């Protein structure tokens with residue numbers, strides 16, 4: 001009897017085990033499926049805080065193809081930017097332009113109440129979209145982040161494509177009211193009435209245009225009074241310039257893969273060196289596709305202040321200063337010589353120098369070199385002048401920003417006159433003295449370093465909270481401080497995939 005009872009229960013046990021494993025398997029497959037579906041819309045009431053353990057990017061919302069993601073991007077190690085990144089490459093395509101970055105702290109919150117808002121304690125708002133009555137947030141498969149109202153038809157109340165950062169993606173319209181700003185805040189792209197312009201902010205007060213691409217108007221003319229122009233990176237591999245209301249481009253700036261079928265995403269970015277570069281994503285890499293300025297010496301400042309660019313490399317305008325030892329000639333400076341405390345300067349002259357983008361620089365005609373120099377010497381907003389006496393013509397170019405990189409020209413009829421702040425040269429000491437001071441200073445620094453290190457560790461730990469607790473809000477700096485560090489930090493880490 002016992003034996004038969006045993007034989008009767010064994011099949012049940014086996015059945016149960018089979019059922020059990022099937023059930024566990026089913027549960028697992030369900031959780032796997034749940035993990036595989038990503039968040040593709042944010043609805044009213046959504047809230048998120050940054051996770052302290054995330055080192056680079058915390059994803060909050062994806063597009064339907066899981067190619068683009070909105071999330072918190074860690075910048076400058078302890079600050080937070082809201083960003084749309086390209087997931088396969090971790091490259092940021094858009095950043096919320098807040099005048100002040102929020103700290104990476106769990107007291108910071110992103111919420112959606114019709115507008116997207118980044119806020120901190122005491123209802124402090126770090127960034128928000130314009131007040132909008134939106135009902136959901138999505139990312140389109142173009143990387144465009146949209147706040148939508150679910151009317152019929154659906155309406156868009158805000159979109160990131162209207163607020164570009166330093167990058168334009170394929171099919172994004174860039175209009176005459178927008179600007180691209182390089183991540184270091186130094187360079188800008190804007191549209192004129194019939195051209196695309198790149199501008200450098202070498203000085204607080206003025207902008208110098210260094211690249212101007214005028215529309216060729218081959219296929220269509222710009223009709224005056226018919227509206228401003230806008231540009232768009234076309235999937236066919238070109239940067240098209242259009243006039244509002246006309247779908248025929250007034251200019252076509254071809255990329256390397258012009259009219260070659262490429263399915264990869266095209267982007268155009270204003271780089272930190274001031275160049276405008278096009279890339280496409282080939283599935284594993286961003287492939288360079290276009291650059292506005294192909295000669296490195298024609299970039300706005302490839303070698304820094306008071307330098308000279310030649311095919312062979314960088315050197316200094318002042319031949320007593322060695323470029324190779326420090327990678328610069330003089331620390332960059334700004335302003336002018338108009339206020340009394342800043343009016344002192346010494347003069348540096350150099351033969352055989354030429355201006356980059358000189359067709360975009362203001363000039364006067366003078367008969368003599370001395371007249372040209374006088375014009376600059378007597379004008380406190382002038383930083384330098386270049387006299388070109390080729391065939392006795394007498395072009396006198398005037399620079400109203402601190403001297404950047406000049407070109408070496410064999411032609412000695414091109415003469416440069418440059419003002420140098422009195423204190424600018426002091427930084428470059430005689431190398432012998434510098435070495436002595438260096439050794440002494442080094443010893444002192446090590447001592448100070450040891451003392452500071454302990455303090456620094458405590459400081460960094462407390463910093464995020466301190467920023468929050470400050471009553472009137474400290475100001476860690478303008479948009480440009482988002483700068484290089486943000487991009488470096490994200491490019492260094494691997495794709496989340």
Ligand SMILES: *[C@@H]1O[C@H](CO)[C@@H](O)[C@H](O)[C@H]1NC(C)=O
Nearest residue numbers: 038039059060061062066496
């Ligand atoms: C977006 O997609 C990535 C990669 O598939 C994934 O790691 C991430 O969790 C997704 N984000 C959301 C919010 O679903």
Ligand SMILES: *[C@@H]1O[C@H](CO)[C@@H](O)[C@H](O)[C@H]1NC(C)=O
Nearest residue numbers: 113114115117119123125132
């Ligand atoms: C959403 O929150 C922000 C910041 O707290 C506030 O200024 C705004 O009025 C709110 N919008 C709505 C529709 O409540």
Ligand SMILES: *[C@@H]1O[C@H](CO)[C@@H](O)[C@H](O)[C@H]1NC(C)=O
Nearest residue numbers: 063064065067140141142263
């Ligand atoms: C993007 O979405 C549109 C419609 O919303 C669709 O027609 C198009 O094929 C999609 N593109 C990709 C690359 O998925």
Ligand SMILES: *[C@@H]1O[C@H](CO)[C@@H](O)[C@H](O)[C@H]1NC(C)=O
Nearest residue numbers: 097099164165179180181479
């Ligand atoms: C960000 O905002 C500041 C002022 O609010 C503006 O000057 C700057 O041009 C903006 N940057 C971009 C990329 O639009």
Ligand SMILES: *[C@@H]1O[C@H](CO)[C@@H](O)[C@H](O)[C@H]1NC(C)=O
Nearest residue numbers: 144161171172173232244245
């Ligand atoms: C860009 O502009 C064109 C023409 O005005 C328009 O048809 C298109 O929808 C716009 N694209 C986006 C993404 O706004």
Ligand SMILES: *[C@@H]1O[C@H](CO)[C@@H](O)[C@H](O)[C@H]1NC(C)=O
Nearest residue numbers: 236257258259260261262263
């Ligand atoms: C591009 O694709 C179209 C259709 O997919 C095809 O007809 C054409 O031949 C292709 N062109 C090139 C240059 O590959």
Ligand SMILES: *[C@@H]1O[C@H](CO)[C@@H](O)[C@H](O)[C@H]1NC(C)=O
Nearest residue numbers: 317318319320321349350351
């Ligand atoms: C530096 O320039 C000055 C004046 O242009 C010239 O006299 C001198 O020989 C140059 N020195 C060197 C080392 O090239």
Ligand SMILES: *[C@@H]1O[C@H](CO)[C@@H](O)[C@H](O)[C@H]1NC(C)=O
Nearest residue numbers: 368369389390391392393413
């Ligand atoms: C400029 O050219 C004229 C005519 O060729 C010549 O007389 C004059 O000396 C030159 N001036 C300078 C500063 O080289």
Ligand SMILES: *[C@@H]1O[C@H](CO)[C@@H](O)[C@H](O)[C@H]1NC(C)=O
Nearest residue numbers: 362379380381382398399400
């Ligand atoms: C001085 O230079 C500035 C900028 O280069 C220019 O706008 C101004 O007209 C000049 N002033 C005189 C008196 O030439």
